[in-house]
Structure formats: structure tokens, C-alpha cells
Amino acid sequence: MQTSIWKALKRHGKAIRVAIEKYNKLAVHMNPPALTLDWKNIVNYTFVSEFEILQHSYSHADIASHPWISPANQEIASCYFKVLRACEELHRLNIEIQRLHTAIYNEQYHLYKCAESLAETDLAQAAEIQEILQIRAQVNQHNLAQLRAIFQMPGFTGSTE
Numbered sequence: 001m002q003t004s005i006w007k008a009l010k011r012h013g014k015a016i017r018v019a020i021e022k023y024n025k026l027a028v029h030m031n032p033p034a035l036t037l038d039w040k041n042i043v044n045y046t047f048v049s050e051f052e053i054l055q056h057s058y059s060h061a062d063i064a065s066h067p068w069i070s071p072a073n074q075e076i077a078s079c080y081f082k083v084l085r086a087c088e089e090l091h092r093l094n095i096e097i098q099r100l101h102t103a104i105y106n107e108q109y110h111l112y113k114c115a116e117s118l119a120e121t122d123l124a125q126a127a128e129i130q131e132i133l134q135i136r137a138q139v140n141q142h143n144l145a146q147l148r149a150i151f152q153m154p155g156f157t158g159s160t161e
Contacts, residue, residue, distance in 0.1 A: 104140050
């Protein structure tokens with residue numbers, strides 16, 4: 001979202017500046033006067049919730065009395081959605097970790113079987129695959145140790161559900 005806002009600001013900078021000038025001219029004539037905007041502040045905003053113009057409404061409804069306008073409530077909502085995304089990420093990682101673990105063993109088994117079958121017909125190729133298998137086994141030994149440590153973590157369920 002931040003990147004999208006930044007790109008849009010860069011792409012439409014001139015039009016946004018013209019709109020800001022028009023807004024600022026009208027803002028001072030409102031009852032009560034609205035806050036004016038500054039281009040330098042707008043380009044530094046990273047979240048839509050930081051735009052003060054969105055926190056005020058000059059319609060008949062009093063937006064300032066709504067609970068979502070409070071910075072504390074905005075922070076709580078932001079944290080809540082971060083926790084939700086973290087739970088989704090844990091679920092996805094449980095699946096991906098299992099896939100990685102399985103892929104490591106499948107690859108080793110496949111390379112072993114290829115080397116074994118080529119040993120009867122092509123010793124040079126069998127030796128080459130055996131060398132690849134040894135290199136991969138050394139790397140995978142480290143990876144499997146890391147996976148075993150992950151398996152012991154409290155958030156790891158090992159299931160796809």
C-alpha cells in the first residue's frame with residue numbers, strides 16, 4: 001500500500017499540487033476553517049490514516065466523535081490486523097516447511113536412485129551424480145538441522161489445517 005501511494009504521488013504530482021492549492025483556497029473559507037495541506041507533508045505520509053483531511057468532515061455529521069478517529073484506536077486496529085496477518089503467515093509457513101522437508105528427502109532419494117541405475121550403464125555420469133548428491137547432502141544436513149529446530153517451536157503444527 002505504501003509503495004502504491006508513493007508511486008501515485010510521483011506519477012500524479014502536478015495534478016495533486018493543483019488540487020492542494022484549490023483545496024487550501026477553499027479550506028480557509030469554510031465554517032469552521034478546515035486544515036490546510038502542504039505538499040511536503042503529503043509526500044511523507046505512508047498510510048492513508050495519516051491524512052488529516054480524511055479525519056475531518058465538514059458535513060452535518062460530527063466525525064470527530066467517532067471512535068475510529070482516536071489515534072489510540074487506530075493503533076489498536078493496526079496491531080490487530082498485524083496479528084491476523086501473522087497468524088495467516090504461521091499457517092502458510094507450516095505448509096511450506098513441510099513441503100521443504102519433503103522436497104529435501106525426495107531430491108536425495110531421486111539422486112541416489114539415478115546414480116544407482118547409471119552405475120550399471122554409465123560410470124562417469126553415475127560418479128557425477130554421486131558427487132552432486134554428496135554436495136547436496138552436506139548442504140541439506142544444515143537445512144535439516146534448522147528444520148528440526150523449527151519442528152520444536154510452539155507455533156509449528158506440521159499440518160495444513
